[in-house]
Amino acid sequence: MIRSRWIRPPGRIVNVVARSIGNAFRNWIRTTAVVAVLAVAIGLALAMLVSNQAVESKVGELNASVGTVLTVNPAGGQGFDGGGEPLTSATAKTAAAVPEVTSVVATKQLRLSPASSSSTGQAAVPGGPGGFGGQGTSVSTSLQPAVAAGTLGNRNNSGGQTSQYGGTAQTRTFQLPITATGTGAEVDSSGKALNITSGTGLGDYTAKSTKALLGTTLAQKNNLTVGSTFTIDGTTYVVAGLFDAGTEFGNNAVYLTLPQAQAVAGTPDEVSSLVVTVNSMENVDATRTALQTALGSGKADVTQGTRGLETAVSSLKSVQNISLIAFIASLATAGLVILFIMILLVRERRREIGVLKAIGAPNRTIGLQFVLESLVLVVMGSVVGAMIAAFASNGIAAALVSSNTSSASTGRAGGPGGGFPGGGPGGGGFLGGAGALLSSVNASVSPGVLGLGLAAVFAVAVLGSLVPALLTARIRPIEVLRGE
Amino acid sequence: MIEVKDLVRQFTSGDRTIKPVNGVSFTLEAGSFASIVGKSGSGKSTLLSLLGALDKPSGGDVLVDGVSLASLSDAGRTAYRRKDIGFVFQQFNLVPNLSALENVMLPMEFAGVSRAARKARAQALLERVQLDAEKHGRKANRLSGGEQQRVAIARALANEPKLILADEPTGNLDEQTGEHIIALLSSLAREQGTTVLVVTHDRGLARMTERRFRLQQGRLEEEARTRS
Numbered sequence: 158m159i160r161s162r163w164i165r166p167p168g169r170i171v172n173v174v175a176r177s178i179g180n181a182f183r184n185w186i187r188t189t190a191v192v193a194v195l196a197v198a199i200g201l202a203l204a205m206l207v208s209n210q211a212v213e214s215k216v217g218e219l220n221a222s223v224g225t226v227l228t229v230n231p232a233g234g235q236g237f238d239g240g241g242e243p244l245t246s247a248t249a250k251t252a253a254a255v256p257e258v259t260s261v262v263a264t265k266q267l268r269l270s271p272a273s274s275s276s277t278g279q280a281a282v283p284g285g286p287g288g289f290g291g292q293g294t295s296v297s298t299s300l301q302p303a304v305a306a307g308t309l310g311n312r313n314n315s316g317g318q319t320s321q322y323g324g325t326a327q328t329r330t331f332q333l334p335i336t337a338t339g340t341g342a343e344v345d346s347s348g349k350a351l352n353i354t355s356g357t358g359l360g361d362y363t364a365k366s367t368k369a370l371l372g373t374t375l376a377q378k379n380n381l382t383v384g385s386t387f388t389i390d391g392t393t394y395v396v397a398g399l400f401d402a403g404t405e406f407g408n409n410a411v412y413l414t415l416p417q418a419q420a421v422a423g424t425p426d427e428v429s430s431l432v433v434t435v436n437s438m439e440n441v442d443a444t445r446t447a448l449q450t451a452l453g454s455g456k457a458d459v460t461q462g463t464r465g466l467e468t469a470v471s472s473l474k475s476v477q478n479i480s481l482i483a484f485i486a487s488l489a490t491a492g493l494v495i496l497f498i499m500i501l502l503v504r505e506r507r508r509e510i511g512v513l514k515a516i517g518a519p520n521r522t523i524g525l526q527f528v529l530e531s532l533v534l535v536v537m538g539s540v541v542g543a544m545i546a547a548f549a550s551n552g553i554a555a556a557l558v559s560s561n562t563s564s565a566s567t568g569r570a571g572g573p574g575g576g577f578p579g580g581g582p583g584g585g586g587f588l589g590g591a592g593a594l595l596s597s598v599n600a601s602v603s604p605g606v607l608g609l610g611l612a613a614v615f616a617v618a619v620l621g622s623l624v625p626a627l628l629t630a631r632i633r634p635i636e637v638l639r640g641e
Numbered sequence: 642m643i644e645v646k647d648l649v650r651q652f653t654s655g656d657r658t659i660k661p662v663n664g665v666s667f668t669l670e671a672g673s674f675a676s677i678v679g680k681s682g683s684g685k686s687t688l689l690s691l692l693g694a695l696d697k698p699s700g701g702d703v704l705v706d707g708v709s710l711a712s713l714s715d716a717g718r719t720a721y722r723r724k725d726i727g728f729v730f731q732q733f734n735l736v737p738n739l740s741a742l743e744n745v746m747l748p749m750e751f752a753g754v755s756r757a758a759r760k761a762r763a764q765a766l767l768e769r770v771q772l773d774a775e776k777h778g779r780k781a782n783r784l785s786g787g788e789q790q791r792v793a794i795a796r797a798l799a800n801e802p803k804l805i806l807a808d809e810p811t812g813n814l815d816e817q818t819g820e821h822i823i824a825l826l827s828s829l830a831r832e833q834g835t836t837v838l839v840v841t842h843d844r845g846l847a848r849m850t851e852r853r854f855r856l857q858q859g860r861l862e863e864e865a866r867t868r869s
Contacts, residue, residue: 172750176739183738512734515695516796517723517751519716634722635696 173522177529181537188534191498195491195538200545202487203610207546208554209480210606216473225438226348227445229431230458242456243427252433255448257440263428264346265339265418269298269389269411271332295334296390296421302333303378303409335375337389337411339418345402348432351412356383356398365416368397372408389413390421433459476557484610488617491538495531495621503527503625507632514634524626531622532615539611546610642706643669643692643804643836649700650687661687663859664701669838669852671803674830676839676847678864679856685840686731686808688856692838693726693806694718705803723751727797729807733789735781741767741792742777748799766795771821786813794822798829805829805837811846823849 182188229252231244246263253261343351343358351358351370359368369389371381376399381387385396394413402408419425435444441461449459503510513523650662661684669675679685690696692703694710703710705725713721722728735744745763746756754762767777770791781789790813797805805826811819823846829835830851839850847853853864 172756179738508734509736512730512736513747514719515693515722515728515730515734516748517719517726517800518747519719519751522751633695635690 170525173526174529177526178533180526180530181533188537191494191534192537192541194494195534196541196545198487198491198494199535199538199542199614200549201542202484202491202614203542203546203607204550204553205480205484205487206610206613207550207603207606208557209477209484210603211550211554212473212477212480212558216470216477219470219473225435225441226461227433227435227441227448228347228460229433229448229452230429230460232454232456232458243424243429244431244457245426245428248452248457249428249431251451252431252448255433255444255451257436257444258433258448259436260342260434262340262342262344262348262432262434263415264341264430264432265415265422265424265427266346266429267337267339267389267413267418267422268295269300269335269337270295271301271335272297272299272388298335298337298390298411299388300335300375300379300411302335303372303374304333304405333409335409335411337413337418337421339413339415339421341415344432345407346430346432348434351400352402353398354401356396359397359412359414362414363416364414365420366414367392367394367417368414369394370398370400370412371396372410373399373401374405374408375410392421473558476554479557480554488613491535491614492617492621495535495618496624498534499527499531499622499625500628502530503628503632510629510632511634514632520630523629527626527629528619528622531618531625535615535618539614542614543607543611546607642671642704643838644704645692645701646704647701648688648691648698648703650684650691650696651699660859662691662698665856665859665861666701667854667861667863669836671836672830672834673852674827674837674839674850675852675854676841676850677854677856677861678841678844678847681842683856684859685856688861689806689808689838689840692804693728694721723748724800725803727800727802727805729790729793729797729805729810731808731812733781733786733793733813735789735792735796737782738780740778740780741772741784741788741795744781744792745795745799748796752800762799763795766798767792769798769825770795771818787815787818790814791818791822794825801833801835803836805835807837807839809841809843810839811841811843819846 229244229248231242244263249261249263252258338346340346341362343353343362345351353370354373356370359366359370369387371379376382376385376396379387381396383396383398386393387396388394389411400408400412402410413421415428416425419427433444433448435441445459445461449457452459510523514520645665645667648662648665649660651658651660653659661682665688677685677688687696691698694703694713698711705721710718710721728734735741736747739747742760742763745766746759749759749762764774764777768774772788772791772795776784776788781792784792790810794807794810797807807826810826811822814822826837826839827849830837837850839846841847851867853866854861855864
């Protein structure tokens with residue numbers, strides 16, 4: 158009856174765990190080596206997951222910034238540059254008729270040249286790369302630009318700025334033009350509402366008006382406030398309000414009503430671009446295709462946001478794919494390390510397993526012991542790996558982003574078209590901003606991502622140790638007597 | 642009671658068949674203290690592995706208290722080894738990174754004994770095989786051969802088995818400790834009704850058992866019987 162007195166409900170798991178921990182430290186040198194290899198694989202896996210999540214978040218952010226807005230430009234048109242046939246009011250009507258489209262805002266772009274330029278002998282309108290072949294129209298203004306041309310602007314425009322008069326070289330100082338946009342609603346060329354900081358809007362944007370909105374820095378440069386006047390092509394305009402676009406180049410701009418801008422340009426029916434809003438994010442891709450079909454691919458280019466942003470998103474998505482593949486590869490490496498080390502351990506401890514079976518250990522207990530033993534190694538590898546990931550994630554993400562976006566950024570400055578590229582010739586263009594967007598990918602190890610990564614690592618570790626654990630079941634207890 | 646009926650174990654190697662156990666039959670009453678002697682390679686260990694359900698016979702059967710080992714599943718054989726059998730191996734076969742105490746506690750853990758009870762019983766058993774208390778916590782691979790053998794014997798006794806199968810249990814012990822171990826095994830048989838079967842080369846040890854068998858060319862014959 159002694160037996161019944163001391164048999165109690167089993168607390169076997171605790172014992173198996175304790176034995177597994179002890180076994181994991183049997184051979185310090187091997188354990189250290191295995192943990193080091195696991196730490197590198199797990200650290201890399203976590204770093205890749207963190208990078209992946211950071212890039213995914215950034216892609217979402219970029220997509221959200223583009224939102225549900227599509228931009229329509231003349232096919233072949235590149236802002237003030239390029240060629241192609243202009244868009245018209247009829248194009249806008251066709252776009253508005255496409256299903257899922259909720260609004261269409263037409264814009265007309267003008268390039269305003271400071272009147273003082275003529276007086277200094279400079280060409281009436283300084284031609285940037287591409288010259289006057291584009292859809293922008295240049296007219297004179299009493300305004301002075303708020304942004305200096307700087308080294309880049311002067312370098313980019315030097316070709317047309319020096320001439321010989323009677324053998325005397327005359328060097329002219331280049332001035333950046335001011336961008337003027339005629340808009341059919343109180344939005345900018347990317348569809349975002351204008352941020353009017355003082356004064357009012359232009360009221361009815363579909364009627365001619367001599368009221369204008371000025372960027373804050375442009376107004377400051379020209380000592381203008383709400384109610385002040387200035388001229389465009391000889392016509393006096395009243396400053397109805399000031400807006401803040403958030404950037405220096407964005408504020409070196411003027412907004413007019415669409416019909417007024419068309420009248421100034423002398424092209425009453427033409428528009429430079431259309432800002433098309435779709436009813437939901439889910440319908441953007443389908444609507445883009447439908448819009449392109451409706452307008453004709455040879456007549457209009459339909460883009461989501463700006464092309465530069467698409468390029469940026471595309472680059473980030475390739476980074477996302479690379480980091481996902483690297484995450485999976487690192488996980489698989491960790492799993493293989495576990496698989497091989499546990500197979501090695503099972504082979505090494507064949508006799509011991511036989512002894513355990515000979516004295517009555519069930520297969521599941523022995524199998525569990527080996528799985529837990531592998532998890533002990535993985536826990537140690539994960540702790541070190543998480544530290545590696547914490548230190549390396551940002552660097553790895555930055556390296557991935559820079560290596561995958563440098564080609565997109567190189568040689569594109571000056572900008573993709575469709576709307577105002579942010580400064581015209583020498584102005585830096587969109588990709589200055591895109592580069593900033595890409596470089597601002599911030600990879601930090603959040604608890605959620607860390608938990609997700611570790612869960613994946615442990616799942617792979619369990620899978621990796623299952624095969625060796627099952628191998629233990631095949632060892633027969635008679636092994637213990639072999640060699641005796 | 643252990644009944645062995647026409648037990649056969651054969652191995653085939655190419656076109657050659659070997660029968661280390663060939664038609665062995667005998668009966669051991671509960672509380673018997675018996676020995677099997679034989680030359681090396683005579684099949685003693687093979688017979689022991691069949692009795693301990695470590696191996697499956699090619700023919701015949703072993704009945705333990707009327708239960709046929711041949712009828713048991715793998716899990717049933719594991720349970721039989723856990724509850725009813727105590728092994729003492731020639732090479733001790735302790736788990737090297739566990740202490741002497743933990744090694745003795747191990748079979749009780751598999752049997753679901755509580756930790757406190759395991760520890761108390763393991764300590765008592767180690768004292769019974771005369772292992773110094775200071776060595777209870779020492780890792781098995783840091784004990785001498787004789788100490789390891791005593792731990793192995795204590796482990797075999799852990800779950801109060803019906804049958805103890807000992808392969809050269811005193812082979813690594815000095816004469817005095819060996820005699821103590823034999824006295825211990827004998828008392829287990831006499832006082833607790835545990836059946837003890839010892840396989841040995843040692844004629845002196847064999848003479849201390851109540852029944853002596855000789856295994857020769859796979860066949861078993863009883864040499865002496867001092868208790869009916």
